[in-house]
Amino acid sequence: MDKDIAEPDPSFERIGIEDRLYGEFSDSLNTKVRYSVSLTECALTIQKISSSSDRNKVVFNLTDCVGCRAYKVEDETDVGAFFTAYFYPFKRRWMSSGMARQRVEQCFRVALVQDPLVNLQEAERWARAIRDASILQKPRRDGVVYSQLRRACRVMLLVNPQSGRGQALRYFYGHIEPMLTEALVPYTLVITEHQNHARDLVRETDLSQWDALVILSGDGLLFEVVNGLLEREDWEEAIQTPLGILPGGSGNALAASVHHYTQSPPVWGEELLLSCGFLLVKGLVSRLDLVSIHLASSRRIFSFLSLAWGFVADVDIESEKYRHVGAMRFLVGTLVRLASLRVYQGRLAYLPIKDGLLPNQGPRDHATPSTPKQGPKSSPNQNCCHSSNSTQNTAPNSSNNAITTMTAGPRPANQKGPPDSLLPDLEQPLPEHWMAVEEEGFVLVLAMFQSHLAEDLLAAPGAAADDGFIHLFYVRAGISRPALLRLFLAMEKGAHLAIGCPHLVYEKVRAFRLEPRSSEGAITVDGEVVEYGPVQGQVHGGIARLISG
Numbered sequence: 001m002d003k004d005i006a007e008p009d010p011s012f013e014r015i016g017i018e019d020r021l022y023g024e025f026s027d028s029l030n031t032k033v034r035y036s037v038s039l040t041e042c043a044l045t046i047q048k049i050s051s052s053s054d055r056n057k058v059v060f061n062l063t064d065c066v067g068c069r070a071y072k073v074e075d076e077t078d079v080g081a082f083f084t085a086y087f088y089p090f091k092r093r094w095m096s097s098g099m100a101r102q103r104v105e106q107c108f109r110v111a112l113v114q115d116p117l118v119n120l121q122e123a124e125r126w127a128r129a130i131r132d133a134s135i136l137q138k139p140r141r142d143g144v145v146y147s148q149l150r151r152a153c154r155v156m157l158l159v160n161p162q163s164g165r166g167q168a169l170r171y172f173y174g175h176i177e178p179m180l181t182e183a184l185v186p187y188t189l190v191i192t193e194h195q196n197h198a199r200d201l202v203r204e205t206d207l208s209q210w211d212a213l214v215i216l217s218g219d220g221l222l223f224e225v226v227n228g229l230l231e232r233e234d235w236e237e238a239i240q241t242p243l244g245i246l247p248g249g250s251g252n253a254l255a256a257s258v259h260h261y262t263q264s265p266p267v268w269g270e271e272l273l274l275s276c277g278f279l280l281v282k283g284l285v286s287r288l289d290l291v292s293i294h295l296a297s298s299r300r301i302f303s304f305l306s307l308a309w310g311f312v313a314d315v316d317i318e319s320e321k322y323r324h325v326g327a328m329r330f331l332v333g334t335l336v337r338l339a340s341l342r343v344y345q346g347r348l349a350y351l352p353i354k355d356g357l358l359p360n361q362g363p364r365d366h367a368t369p370s371t372p373k374q375g376p377k378s379s380p381n382q383n384c385c386h387s388s389n390s391t392q393n394t395a396p397n398s399s400n401n402a403i404t405t406m407t408a409g410p411r412p413a414n415q416k417g418p419p420d421s422l423l424p425d426l427e428q429p430l431p432e433h434w435m436a437v438e439e440e441g442f443v444l445v446l447a448m449f450q451s452h453l454a455e456d457l458l459a460a461p462g463a464a465a466d467d468g469f470i471h472l473f474y475v476r477a478g479i480s481r482p483a484l485l486r487l488f489l490a491m492e493k494g495a496h497l498a499i500g501c502p503h504l505v506y507e508k509v510r511a512f513r514l515e516p517r518s519s520e521g522a523i524t525v526d527g528e529v530v531e532y533g534p535v536q537g538q539v540h541g542g543i544a545r546l547i548s549g
């Protein structure tokens with residue numbers, strides 16, 4: 001479903017890189033004020049004609065432009081026409097520090113001649129040239145070219161009116177609808193009415209009608225959409241439908257991750273909404289990893305965000321009652337939960353990433369900065385797992401790493417979606433090359449698939465949407481309450497790995513298995529509670545597609 005970039009206006013192409021489109025127009029509200037306006041491939045430059053000072057020159061980068069339209073006003077006596085360009089540049093916040101995208105509109109009156117039609121044609125020529133220039137350059141990341149939604153793509157926009165503080169519809173009408181109109185993106189609004197509404201809808205819908213499925217809600221609604229797509233007969237094609245996320249919940253972890261991947265300064269709340277809306281109308285699409293999660297009941301679900309057990313899962317569940325404070329609910333929940341800190345018993349095992357090495361060989365890929373300093377005593381106890389009856393073969397994967405895989409993974413009956421080649425059945429022993437973590441107990445286990453756990457929790461700073469890794473963290477029993485609090489406070493800036501906490505361990509893995517022994521506890525997947533018991537998962541690198549930037 002790769003859509004190529006729209007064809008640019010040929011008249012603009014003739015201008016060439018060095019040339020400019022130049023014109024003189026009046027202010028839309030005051031015809032006595034006139035501007036010289038010039039357009040290059042990269043920028044729209046506006047200067048007041050009376051002024052010789054450069055201070056009155058404003059330069060807009062066209063990468064910040066979402067659209068431009070030409071029009072005529074109702075007044076029959078006015079021969080003039082207008083064009084308005086819409087920009088969302090990063091600007092310093094009013095009355096506070098930092099930068100965030102803010103909406104700026106530039107409108108000009110075209111009255112070159114007395115013929116209204118000629119003026120309108122000239123306004124349309126400018127609007128088209130600005131639109132085309134704003135989509136000409138395809139960004140690159142590490143040599144990978146993003147694909148792009150076709151212009152005028154058809155978007156199904158699903159809004160959960162109950163999500164977060166119940167503001168999702170206000171966000172839509174206040175910010176997103178105007179932006180979609182400015183960018184000429186046609187959409188159909190679907191207001192979800194109950195749980196699983198979105199899941200049922202995407203499972204049944206004719207996907208050929210849609211170029212993108214966009215969610216304005218918390219992460220829970222996207223979880224439904226992803227799983228609905230993977231329950232279809234045509235799941236392989238269905239999961240290629242580009243997915244978009246707009247933050248409307250109280251966690252908004254994927255939205256925060258998408259913003260983080262643009263390497264822009266961090267933003268929250270409606271500023272994050274504006275940033276994600278901007279990325280949506282720009283329509284760049286990257287790959288998205290999904291992790292298939294096997295539950296004790298043989299049910300398999302697909303996750304794009306996280307799996308949590310212990311402290312993080314408990315905070316997630318218990319902080320539901322503080323959702324009226326928005327993203328702050330996790331901080332409030334953390335403080336409350338710290339008072340009744342628990343240790344959880346269980347077994348954790350994982351399949352490590354070993355570049356160019358067979359598992360069990362070479363140095364451990366231990367990312368905890370403190371670990372080498374602490375010596376073997378404070379290293380987690382890790383052993384290889386032993387398998388009696390697993391069938392294995394060793395095959396190089398696409399990045400030439402020797403990864404031992406299972407020949408045939410478990411595939412629950414009637415289950416769609418990709419097979420899990422790295423996982424044995426949940427009741428079966430793990431292959432020998434898996435690493436087993438032997439600990440006295442855990443305070444938390446957290447498997448992250450994106451960078452953010454919530455808008456203000458940068459749990460896996462090095463993660464990317466399609467890195468093909470599960471970022472596995474665990475905190476061993478024995479950590480003090482102040483040390484755990486310090487970890488979570490540092491996580492706001494993604495600095496928790498750098499503070500030298502000997503109880504925190506971080507591994508990049510491809511698969512994991514968790515077998516809780518404590519009878520009480522909770523496991524959450526993408527923030528939703530799932531059945532408690534043994535659970536395992538493996539990453540499927542880049543099988544979905546995400547509108548990002």
Ligand SMILES: Nc1ncnc2c1ncn2[C@@H]1O[C@H](COP(=O)(O)OP(=O)(O)OP(=O)(O)O)[C@@H](O)[C@H]1O
Nearest residue numbers: 163164192193194195196217218220221249250251
């Ligand atoms: N109209 C509705 N009324 C009640 N529940 C709904 C409705 N629409 C969707 N849902 C369900 O609400 C659940 C939570 O949705 P979602 O995660 O998107 O928002 P949230 O829980 O407010 O976000 P967050 O987890 O960030 O706080 C989903 O499981 C979804 O199925």
